[in-house]
Amino acid sequence: MAAEIIDGKAFAADVRARVAGHVAQLKGQGITPGLAVVLVGEDPASEVYVAHKHRATVEVGMASFEHKLPADTSEADLFALIDRLNADPNVHGILCQFPVPEHLSERRTVARIDPAKDVDGLSVTNAGLLATGERALVSCTPLGCLMLLRDRLGDLSGKEAVVVGRSNLFGKPMAQLLLQENCTVTMAHSRTQDLPEVCRRADILVAAVGRAEMVRGDWVKPGATVIDVGITREPHPDKPGKTRLIGDVHFESAAEAAAAITPVPGGVGPMTIACLLANTLTACCRAHGMPEPEGLTA
Ligand SMILES: Nc1nc2c(c(=O)[nH]1)N[C@@H](CN(C=O)c1ccc(C(=O)N[C@@H](CCC(=O)O)C(=O)O)cc1)CN2
16 A cells, blocks of 8 residues: 555544643633534434534533434424524534434524534535635534645645535535635536546545445546545444444555545544534634634634
């Protein structure tokens, strides 16, 4: 294997430590950043992510407000809670864990959150601010990828970037961030013609298609930086009864061609929660008219 492995776990720990330093300073001035996480229903993976978010929030010294609602919660009751959190001065960030049960709408739920507290960066307001190059709260996983890319490559100007996947949660904000860094950006997706050839153009290849190991080594330009955003859980081939996580990139073959690559697990995933904390800190600083933390925003 030729590629350097980008250690997202270590980088995320560093981001969390920097956030904790800022939180300590704010607390010295009588301000405690607060994050509210809303979970509707009992999706087992979501329960784990929400527990991780609570632990990480408390570890950096922030206030954590967890709201677990039954799966049959009505939209009216969910919105009443969001309205209370919007009005609560101790809450600087709000997110509703996805997926939500089928009778609820993710789009309408996000739209109910005050954009200044939308630490997932998913509201139409924050997406629009990002697209027009104005000060936004940026979706956590793309923000985390940008931090990893800046750390590894420094100035991204003029690089060919290909983002495979066009979701609102990831692909679209990732493309906007890379454009903001003066990359030449291609957004590819399931209908893109000759996807392997398009990917081979990329100095920066970001895969977020949700199809396990779709991106193969011969899709990777020699020397490229490969960011794998996929997380598919599948039965472990060698350990009966156990599961393993795999990404959207076929790691072994891609690592032969790439100069650097994120693994799954331990690459992009840990950056999501670290950037959620960074966004909550940013939202808190903005709410109090204080300078934003350097190096923790887009
Ligand atoms: N409201 C939101 N819902 C969801 C988001 C989100 O950003 N906002 N993203 C995902 C889940 N997610 C956070 O919520 C998340 C996913 C993965 C990780 C992570 O650290 N992954 C590890 C592996 C963890 C494991 O072993 O299972 C890794 O990749 O190394 C953190 C957060 C969907 N919902």
